[in-house]
Amino acid sequence: MRILSLILSTIAFFSTAFYAVAEFPDLTTAGGVLYFLMLVILLLIFITAIVLSLPSGIIRFGNKF
Secondary structure: OHHHHHHHHHHHHHHHHHHHHHOOOOOOOHHHHHHHHHHHHHHHHHHHHHHHOOOOOOOOOOOOO
8 A cells, every 4th residue: 555655646746746847837926926835835745745655664764773
């Protein structure tokens, strides 16, 4: 289940990043700034999901002793 979550989060991250670059909003308007900030928050959520669904041997949290 973690592998499926990792794959889906990675696909969603890259598709959202591609869409953000391809359809870059107009930052001179308040709507464009809000849209861009929502895309950044969405990308941060995907990064968090990717890190949390990585196998436990890759990233270790806590004491290393």
